[in-house]
Amino acid sequence: MQRITYQPGDSFLHHLHPLVKLAWLVGSTAALFAIQQPAGVLSVLFLAAIAFPLNALKIHRVRGLRLFAFTALLLFLTQLFFASTDTPLLQFGPLRITEAGITRGIYVAGRLLSVVLLGYLFVLTTEPNDLGYALMWAGLPYRYGFMLITALRLVPLFEREAQTVYQAQLARGIAYDARGFAWSGLKRFFTLARQFFLPLLVSAMSKVDALAVSMEGRSFGKYPRRTFLREVAFTRRDGVALGVLALAIAGVIAVRWFGG
């Protein structure tokens, strides 16, 4: 299983500017909730789904997808059976299936699944670091932008340290890996939790100290603004993507408020 994180690649979406992708994510999510036709919701879902193979992303290998698909199915069934108030199309004892039930099921489940897929598309093809810099370029105060970048830097570091602490505990005979360990009692659980998190906390604090020295020692925070080495280059591809998004949103608005 792949983790839900950036997967390096060379696809169309990988090359799209992070802010354009963000605009697509926000725009299509808004459109999903504006669309009043089940066919519309299904088309967005379909487009989001085929975007995976088109961008060389292996949809079936992404962690968490099955859980979301299952949730969507449950939601669909609940709506199908319990939101049906009009004339039934089919009836099994107390369970009635109606057109309104199907429509509501598609709305709820289709929207959930579409938002999840769009989110995956964004996360799997956008380097978080690039996004951080792009947001700062677009006007996000750099102190907030670097909060994101610092978190990105420290999380893998802490993950590795947690692994080391776990191993160090095994080496001292704390039998996490032995059978029956899970039943060793609540009190022991709290002792172990403390013994696990204290070393991590101490080490995190010294890391944060070193980082603060490093940032201040390089004049972080000297001026309210700063310059950036990275140039934000919008390509024709980005222009086209934005144009298509604008047209799609215009279309949704037209149908929703001026259409039939």
Added chain:
Amino acid sequence: MIEIRDFSYRFSGSERYALRDVNLDIAAGEFVVLTGPSGCGKSTLALALGGFLFNQYNGEATGNIRVAGMDVRQSPVYDVAEVVGLVQQNPEAQFCTLTVQDEIAFGLENRCLPRAEILERMAWALNVVDAHHLKDRELATLSGGEKQRIAVAAMLAARPQVLIFDEPTSNMDPTATAHIFDVIARIREMENITVIVIEHKVAYLRRFAPRWLQMQSGQLSAISGQPSAFSHQPVVREPNSEIQNLKSAAPLLKTEKLAAGYNGHTVLHDVSVEIGPGEFVAVMGDNGSGKTTFLQCLLGLLKPSEGHVEVTGQDTRATPVSKLAQRAAYVFQNPDHQLFAETVWQEATLAPRNFGVWNKKTEALATTLLDEAGLGQRHDDHPYRLSYGEKRRLNLAAMLTYTPSLLLLDEILIGQDPDNAARLLEWLQARVAGGSSAVLINHAPDIAQHYATRLLFFKAGKLTIDAPIDQGFAQLARLGYTAYLPYSGNGNDG
């Protein structure tokens, strides 16, 4: 350039002065080396010169520090940063971004320099540290030595007048260490840059003919002439007949065609070794050559992808680590990652309790070991209140309380001054004389030569040398690994 007058400093909550009555004048362009035992106040002095002490920490300061005419105590850090650059010990902890270019640009962007100038300075700084080829890399993909060179470049790019290196090579293998000192040599040749190097590896620094300063318990003194390097006499290794007998017994440890790695990526290939009782094995090789992977396999922290490992006859695939650990103790690099209990005494007795061997005998042994570690009066203190060297000795004592027959030690000498290191090594040696075996990953050839009986040398995941220690070094010399040879003018002393 630097003028310190009657400066003293005490961290809040501490009774002891970290720095006491320090007086120092350093002229522009001088090259100064500052040595002294771990925890003596060297790093505190570096933090004082950079102005960090007076902004980030609440402490009590008296006296004056002026750098380039600026009163450091009264100036904001970012003004002092225009003059002073500080390269810290751990490159990974001081990175603020994720890529080489972002990292070098970081300080320049904060100073609002225009893009063209940032590019120009970046090219220059990368050139000085000989890292132009790393320009498009992500920091996470660099080796330790490469990371430290980028950290140096990031500081240089700001064109500081004073550059301070705080133990810049403590996490590095001999090859990378030699490289960093070459970089320092190049910076030394530049005009108008004052360099202060805080280092234990004094032998590397002799070629710079620096001004030597020593710090002891927060007080500074000049050293006339040169400081002594690793001063402990070689230990005479006499063949011990009892151990010779033990050796004919079953090996403590055996690996057969061992291959192992992470996430499907094989790091270690085809390693077959047997280690018997009474051996002191030094494991050497560049960072990334598979030393730690090898050691992790020996305790079953990592299971072999091919071949197998037996610890006192037990297959690591079939036995839980927490059980194997009773026979094979593993001490990790960072002391802070392996202190779990609330008092020194509980820490020292945690493992025997877990293993169910807590009795009068182990209790007496724990008392003796803590006395030997110099922690006899500290039973009720919290482990995190100990000094770096004391924590290290506690780590080791906590392992010895259940008398494991195999001691696996991963770079436990990092950041230890020569006296502390010698103390740990002599302690280990006593265990080996008693029939245990030690497997020590370390980067100091002199230490390996003084204490070890056997050398394992790894290169790109393969065991390329497995020989008695003296023959091992002879083979290294033949193969041209000069950085790995014991100090004989090339400058390795721990």
